[in-house]
Amino acid sequence: MDIQAPGNQPGKIVVVGSLNADLTIYTERLPEPGETLHGEGFTVNPGGKSANQAVAAGKLGADVSLVGAVGRDANGTMLLESCAAANVDVSHVHQVPGVETGVAVVTVDASAENTIVISAGANGTLSPGDVAEAGAAFEGAAVLCLCLEVDLDTVEAAAKAGAEAGATVLLNLSPYAPIRPSLAALSDVLLVNAHEASQFLDGEQIPGPDAEAPAWEPVLRHLVARGLPSAVVTLGADGSVVLDSRAEAGKRIVRIAPTRVDAVDTTGAGDAFTGGLAARLAAGDPLAEAAAFASVGAALATTKKGTQAAYPDASAVFARLK
Ligand code: ATP
Secondary structure, eight states, X not given: OOSSOTTOOOOEEEEESOOEEEEEEEOSSOOOTTOOOOOSOEEEEEEOHHHHHHHHHHHTXXXXXXXXXXXXXXXXXXXXXXXXXXXXXXXXXXXXXXXXXXXXXXXXXTTSOEEEEEEOGGGGGOOHHHHHHTHHHHTTEEEEEEESSSOHHHHHHHHHHHHHTTOEEEEEOOSOOOOOHHHHHHOSEEEEEHHHHHHHTTTOOOOOTTOOGGGGHHHHHHHHHTTOOEEEEEOGGGOEEEEETTSOTTOSEEEEOOOOOOOSOOTTXXXXXXXXXXXXXXXXXXXXXHHHHHHHHHHHHTTSSSSGGGOOOHHHHHHHHO
8 A cells, every 4th residue: 555545636745864784772771880791682674764764655656866975885785785775765865985975883682772873984974065966856856865974064955945845844852952043044844852842942851751732832833933833742652742843723732642652672663653654744644644644653663673674564554554
């Protein structure tokens, strides 16, 4: 089953950003600083926030183009093949000579919690010039996905290109970095997990998992004051919250209950969420409906080890959504 509702022509998604090889060790618990632990298995898998988001949307049947950079090495080849297998157009992913493909060293514990350290490698070379060169990819784009695993000037150049093309610009503030007002002004939807939301709110605590919608009002006000009309805050196993100043009264804050699953690896759940959100927004869903779909897809993604290989197709998500 494809992502689009029958008779609906889905729009194109452009993802600009990172591709990383995920080097993952599974352990009983995460190590303390200075501690050495024995792991329980090691994998090398395709990852990187942008590649993950593109693959998540591609596996759902969306029309996706990825703009990024890898090295001319085995990890780069693995990443390009994984994207292509999910029908992601990789003609705007450069293979840069003399630099290694980005790498993420991931540790996952028995409760599916993780820590991640990233070496940018080729991702660090992605420039505003590369975005300009990929201009054709933006033509007719309905949705643009951005994250902060590449240079902020590049992110802003992409946001500008996306906004000029009339795309809905999704800004995933991950890994967290302070953003300029000019980037916020170009973005339509901020995507943050609980930790990033708190950092964006200058360290203020966000409402707890059981908080009612009104408790989120100050967060929405803060967003709008920062030039962002809407946001989705993901809360891990507690689901997510959609904040949308453009929605009609009574629907401006929507709490999305989690989908109950037996999670074995939450790595890349946020990217599965973003890919699902982009796919449904490109198919014409309003933000809250797209987020409800994304929430189911992300939950299903946690039931298998790894990231891209764990992402579901549209029929699995629609089946669980009913
Ligand atoms: P990551 O950095 O690991 O990719 P994240 O911190 O960006 O993830 P989370 O808030 O942990 O994002 O998770 C994103 C979404 O995935 C959640 O809003 C929820 O829909 C789904 N999800 C994550 N963990 C679980 C879980 N244990 N059970 C059900 N759904 C989950």
